[in-house]
Amino acid sequence: MDEKPFALIVAGPTCSGKSALALGLAERLGGVVINADAMQCYRELRVITARPTPAEEALVPHRLYGVRPAAEPGDAAWWRGAALAVMADAHRAGRLPILCGGTGLYFWSLVHGIAAIPEVPEPARAEARRLLAELGPGGLHDALAKVDRATAARLRPSDSQRVARAWEVWRATGRGLAAWQAEPATPAPWRFAMLSIDPPREALREAIARRFATMLEQGALAEVRALLALGLDSALPLMRAHGVPELASHLRGEITLAEAEAHAVLATGQYTKRQATWFRHRLLVEPPGLHTIHARITGLKQFMESELAEIMSLIRPSG
Secondary structure, rough: OOOOEEEEEEEEEEEEEEEHHHHHHHHHOOEEEEEEHHHHOOOOOOOOOOOHHHHHHHHOOOOOOOEHHHHHHHOHHHHHHHHHHHHHOOOOOOEEEEEEEEOOOHHHHHHHOOOOOOOOOHHHHHHHHHHHHHHHHHHHHHHHHHHHHHHOOOOOOOHHHHHHHHHHHHHHHHOHHHHOOOOOOOOOOEEEEEEEOOOHHHHHHHHHHHHHHHHHHHHHHHHHHHHOOOOOOOOOOOHHOOOHHHHHHHHOOOOHHHHHHHHHHHHHHHHHHHHHHHHHHHHOOOOOEEEEEEEOOOHHHHHOHHHHHHHHHHOOOOO
16 A cells, blocks of 8 residues: 555646635645645745635635745745655644645646755856846856757746746856756655646637736735835846836836736736646646646535535545
8 A cells, every 4th residue: 555645736727726626625625735836935925926815724724825925935845845845744643635736837836746956055046037137038048058059958037036047047057057956856755646737718718808907906015015115126026026026117108007907817817828738737746646636726616516526536645
C-alpha cells in the first residue's frame, strides 16, 4: 500500500472559481487551503490580487496568503519549501491539504521537484534589476542570449521577470538556468489528485470584467496608490500584478480610470489564455487522479451529487 500522505490540487486560470471550490471542499472535508498563486503570497494587495477575504479565511485555515512583503520577491523554490512545511503541518493535524492557485510553475515544482539552484546574492539581483531598467526586457534578453543561449531560447523577450531571473542565476552561479533545470529533481513525497478548472473563454472574460469592477468598488485604486507610495523597484513581481500597471498609469494622469480598467481586463484575459494552455499541455497528475471541470465555479453547491461523488473518489481513493 502506498503510505505517502495525500493532498488535493485545485488549479485553473484566474477568475475560474478556484478559491470558491477550494473553500467549499475544505469546509466539507476538514481541509486547509494552501495558496499556490504567486501574487497572493504578498501582503500589500489583498483586493487587487483577489486574496480570500477575512471572513472566508475565518471559515477554514488558510496558509501562505499575504506572508511576504512586496520588497522580498518569492520564487518557486521558496514556495515549494513553504508549501511542503504547511502540508506536513496539516497532515499532522488530521486535515486535508488543498493547494489552490493558478501559478503552474509552483505546482510543477511541488509535484515533480525543482533544481537545487543556489541562493542568488543581492548584488546579482541588483544587477539584473539595473540592466532590466536600462535595457528593457528585450535588451536584457539579447544580452542573456550571448551568455546563456539555451535559457534565452526558452523565454519570451517580453517576460521581464523570467529574463531577469535567468540573468541573475547566470551571474551568481556561472551556469545557465536551463543547465540547472536539466539536473534530476526530487518529487514531493506525497500522493496528489487534481481538480483542473477549464471554463469557456467567454465565461472567463465576463467574470474578469465583473470582478475588476468590483475590485474598484472595494478599494483597488487606494491599494495601488499605497503600494506606489512605498517607492519600490518597478521590476518587483507585485508591481506587475494584473491591474497594478494600469491603475498606476491612471494615478500618474496618463490614462483615464475607464481606460485603465479596460486595459487591465484585456491583459488579464490574455493571461488566462496562457494559463489554460499551460495546464492543458502539462500533466501534473496522472489519470485517474485528474478531474477536469469545464465550467466556471461559483461554489460547491454548484455541483450535482454525481459529480461530487467523482471528486470524492479522487480525494478518498479506495484501497
